[in-house]
Structures are given as structure tokens and as C-alpha cells.
Amino acid sequence: MAPIDGKYFENTSPIDASFIARIPQSNAKDIDLAVEKAWEAAATFSKTSPAERSMLMFRIADRMEENIEKLAMAETCDNGKGMRETLGADLPLVIDQFRYFGGCVRTEAGSVTNIDADTVSMEVHEPLGVVAQIIPWNFPLLMAAWKIAPALVTGNCIVMKPAEQTPASLLVLMEVIGDLLPPGVLNVVNGFGAECGKPLASHPDVKKVAFTGETSTGRLIMQYAAENIIPVTTELGGKSPNIFFESVMDEDDEFLDKAIEGLVLFALNQGQVCTCPSRALIQESIYDKFMEKCLARIEAITMGDPYELTTMMGAQASNDQHAKIMSYIDIGKQEGAELLTGGEVYENAQYPNGYYIQPTVFKGNNKMRIFQEEIFGPVLAVTTFKDEDEALEIANDTQFGLGSGVWSRDMHQVHKMSSGIQAGRVWVNCYHVYPAGASFGGYKNSGIGRENHAMMLNGYRHTKNVLISYNKNKLGFF
Amino acid sequence: MPVERVSVTEAAAEVIDRLRSEHGELMFHLSGGCCDGSSPMCYLAGEFRLGGRDLYLGDIHGCGFYMHADQFEYYKNCHTIVDVVEGRGASFSLEIPLGVRFIIRSRIFTDEELADVRPVEAAS
Numbered sequence: 001m002a003p004i005d006g007k008y009f010e011n012t013s014p015i016d017a018s019f020i021a022r023i024p025q026s027n028a029k030d031i032d033l034a035v036e037k038a039w040e041a042a043a044t045f046s047k048t049s050p051a052e053r054s055m056l057m058f059r060i061a062d063r064m065e066e067n068i069e070k071l072a073m074a075e076t077c078d079n080g081k082g083m084r085e086t087l088g089a090d091l092p093l094v095i096d097q098f099r100y101f102g103g104c105v106r107t108e109a110g111s112v113t114n115i116d117a118d119t120v121s122m123e124v125h126e127p128l129g130v131v132a133q134i135i136p137w138n139f140p141l142l143m144a145a146w147k148i149a150p151a152l153v154t155g156n157c158i159v160m161k162p163a164e165q166t167p168a169s170l171l172v173l174m175e176v177i178g179d180l181l182p183p184g185v186l187n188v189v190n191g192f193g194a195e196c197g198k199p200l201a202s203h204p205d206v207k208k209v210a211f212t213g214e215t216s217t218g219r220l221i222m223q224y225a226a227e228n229i230i231p232v233t234t235e236l237g238g239k240s241p242n243i244f245f246e247s248v249m250d251e252d253d254e255f256l257d258k259a260i261e262g263l264v265l266f267a268l269n270q271g272q273v274c275t276c277p278s279r280a281l282i283q284e285s286i287y288d289k290f291m292e293k294c295l296a297r298i299e300a301i302t303m304g305d306p307y308e309l310t311t312m313m314g315a316q317a318s319n320d321q322h323a324k325i326m327s328y329i330d331i332g333k334q335e336g337a338e339l340l341t342g343g344e345v346y347e348n349a350q351y352p353n354g355y356y357i358q359p360t361v362f363k364g365n366n367k368m369r370i371f372q373e374e375i376f377g378p379v380l381a382v383t384t385f386k387d388e389d390e391a392l393e394i395a396n397d398t399q400f401g402l403g404s405g406v407w408s409r410d411m412h413q414v415h416k417m418s419s420g421i422q423a424g425r426v427w428v429n430c431y432h433v434y435p436a437g438a439s440f441g442g443y444k445n446s447g448i449g450r451e452n453h454a455m456m457l458n459g460y461r462h463t464k465n466v467l468i469s470y471n472k473n474k475l476g477f478f
Numbered sequence: 479m480p481v482e483r484v485s486v487t488e489a490a491a492e493v494i495d496r497l498r499s500e501h502g503e504l505m506f507h508l509s510g511g512c513c514d515g516s517s518p519m520c521y522l523a524g525e526f527r528l529g530g531r532d533l534y535l536g537d538i539h540g541c542g543f544y545m546h547a548d549q550f551e552y553y554k555n556c557h558t559i560v561d562v563v564e565g566r567g568a569s570f571s572l573e574i575p576l577g578v579r580f581i582i583r584s585r586i587f588t589d590e591e592l593a594d595v596r597p598v599e600a601a602s
Binding site: 137212215220237274319320321328330331335368372373376399400421446 | 480507508509510511512513514515516517518521525526527548549551552553556563564565566567568569570572573574575579581582583584585586
């Protein structure tokens, strides 16, 4: 649909700064219309059976699978990440998200309790109605899927606003799956935060707001939710520690190879991941040997054409993001951190106008800003520790608590660390793995609520208690 | 005069003037975390509810500049410069529809500057 006021903005590709499409610059009028249409659709959609909604999830998944290359290419073009990742990770995870929740909703059994011989208590679930979802630009399709699948499968209708840097791939997805959905069930509204995001987040007819982004907007969204007395989920980022104990070097085997890759995963998606393992903590007894191997692996990262499957790192998502990352590299140098590799813009001969940065590693200490603030770029901050206690102290010395990684061959050590780390996800001997069935969310300033896992079904439902008395006698008070 | 903790470039001051004439009085809050985190957010004055752990660092071009105490811990030794670049950030910051984005540049204070730096105040 055209925006009511007829305004559009230009969307460009970070790969080469070229024009992609004109995108609706919608405002509060469009949000009002979308919310109204979503409520009209909710009258019918909220009454559909779990079997029907489950089948809808499977049909969406199948349709996406048939169009995987088109969707992966749209995502690469809009966001700048390599096809190596969109085809190998983003899209398979998007598809699996719909299959997982399509399965979950069929296996549920309700809860009925005999309170006493004549009283039965039933816990009944009902959809919230119309929910607002505001998603980020780092995984435009995957973050959309994380929010869409659990909301739709529980019978809600959605008004979704994608980020203004990456509005196009979601519109391609809507073209691909639009005919499978009843009109008004899933509404995508594009535009800028102040003009379009705020009216959506503060809309009095929206029954929940789910947001992924940064802390100031997260706080504003909670502020608006307080005014409307509605629930929110907020996922606001992290500064995730990735901890390597000396036993990883005990053997020169597949596991050591995996651990080296585990450190280099800071460069996945150009570092633009909320759980980016952007702080590497390495036991000092193995630091020199382990880091030598890791630096060799980092220096072997190929950059170039993001559409080529051999290219390991693509473009940063926007010009301002590129400028922000470079300002942090400058801060790291000013703070006296030791630059181990990278530290410069990557000059892409094929796409000289794109936004590329070399994978960069600093050695420093955990009090530096590059260790404490989410840079959201391919910048790793490395430090060392003596023992388990010091590793835990450094790992938890952060305002965030989203992801973390522990690498060790000693399971007792692993248990001590995974219980001691204050974060919503501890990856043990792996990293950046996102199964739909594993919960995801933060401790501390990383936000409120969880995504993924069957527990999300209740994140998009009311619980209604129906309390039935089969006893004919009165209570006796009156 | 104490050494200021925050300042603004001429280009950013021009954007502030433009936004102020369009919207009214403004405020800045430094965001943290994911995506557009660590970027200064420009809101209508009073739009963002300041809390007991937000700090006032000073004014930039007539607008109060605030950040959370947890974040200030890592900014206390830095002079923060609000600049502007072309680009398209996400978030509710008011300059985004103009096709520009406020960003932070930083400079570490010298020891002499630190001895005379403006004290921070509670925001509320």
C-alpha cells in the first residue's frame, strides 16, 4: 500500500552505496490504519485453530525454502552481509523458526487442576490481539522471524516496523509469502523512528511491544508501555565474553581448530551481532601460542564481493555505523590498547563506495571503553586472566549480560563458569549457534524477556483461569 | 571556568538549530548496547524520562546532555564531542528524517584537564 501522505525515502545498499528502492516514509496516520486493519483481522484470526496456524507456519517455511536464493540475495543487498552467511545461516534459521513454532503449538497440552472434589480450575490461553514489533537492521529477516512466528502461531495480528537502514528485504519476503496470509494479519509499516516507530510503540490499541535495539529507545518503549499498561520485551545488546582456558591447547586436534574459529567468530556478520563475542579472555599460560594461531586465522579472512560465496566478510550496514566503528578504533588507539591486526578501513577495489572495515584486534584491559561498550563492528578486545576466579570477575565486569562463551576440556571448570557467568546464554565449546528451541535473552542492561523456545508462546498470550464449581451449595457468607 | 565534558561541532550545532526551530527545545541522551547503541539520541526536551541513575554532563548548544551512570563510568576520562555524519540510523532520534545521524567522537582528557573538569550532576 502507498503511504497516506505519499512520502518516500531512498534505500541504498551498503555494498556499494547504490540505490535499491523507494521505501514508504509512513507516519502516525499509516500506523493508525495498520492497527485498525490488524484488529479487524484479529476478529477472525484469533479464532483459528492451532492446527490451522501450524499449517500456516509450515506453508510459509516451504515457500521461503523454495525462494531461498532470492531472499538471501535481497538480504545481502539490503544489509551488506555476505551470501556465505545469508544462504548458510540467516535463511535456514528463518525457515526453521517457522517450522519449530508450527510444531510447538500442536504438541501443547493444557493445565487442568482438581482444586477439590467439586472444583476444577482450567488455565486457558488467549491471544493478546494486536502486537507491535520493532526490529533491528543486523539480521533483518531473522529478527523478523523470531518475532513473527511465535506471535502468529498464538493467533495474534502484527504491526511490524523494520529498521530504516534495512527496509527492503522484509518487503521482498512479504511479496514471497503475502498470499498465504489473510489480509490484515501481518502489517509491515516502513518509516523513521520518530515519525513512525514512536506512534506504533505508544499506540493505545497495541497490546504488547517487542523491541530489539539499544538502551535509550528500549527505555522509551518501556516508558510508553507504562503509560498504556502493556507488557514489553526488550533485547538491548551485550558485550559478550568468550573465555579460553589453557586445556584447549592440550592437543593439536579438531577441538583446538574449533576453538580458534570460536574466537574468530567475532567477525561473523561483520561483528554486528548483539551477542558478538567481542571480548576474548585468554588464560595467560597459553596466550602467546593461542593468539598466534588466532591472528593467522583472522588474517586469512577474505573480503571482497559479498555476493561471492568465498567472501567471508561483507560491508557494515550503513555509513553512520561505519563512522561509529572507526571512531571506536580511534578511541582504542587513544586509550593505549595494543593494535594486533587491522584497525583500518578496508579499501574494496570492486566496490569503492561501500562501507568496509578490516577485522581488528586490540589487546588491552577490561576497564577500557573498547571492552565495555558494544562497538557493533568487527573489533575484538583481547585480555588475559590467571585462573577461573579472575576469568569470572572479568567476564561479569560489564553492564550487559546477553551472550558468553566458555572453551575448556575440563567439565568441572565448565560447570563452575557456566553457573557463575551472569548472562542469558552460555555457549560451552561452541558459539553463535541459534537453535529455535533454545531460549535467548539478557541479564542486566541487556533487556527483559526471552525469545525462541516454546516458552515464547506464553509471551504472546493471556492466561485466563476458568474456575468451575460443581457444588450446588452456597459459600454461606450472605 | 571548568573544562567541559561535552562539546559539539559546528555541523552538529547547525542540525540542532534546524531541529529546534522545527520541534522546540531538545535534549540528548547517550544510548548504549546493540545496533545504534553508543550514539547520542536527540529528543524533545522532557520526552525521555530521566531516572535517578542518569547524569547531567553539561549543555551542548543549549541542550542538556545526559548519560546513565553505568556508562559514565567509562566516559569519565573522556571529552565527548557530538558530531554529525550523513547516514540513516535507526531509533527515535529526531535528526534521522533529515538523512543525517549524530555520532560521538572522543578525546582522552590530559591530567591537567582532569584536575579541573566539570563535576557531573544527578539528572533528576
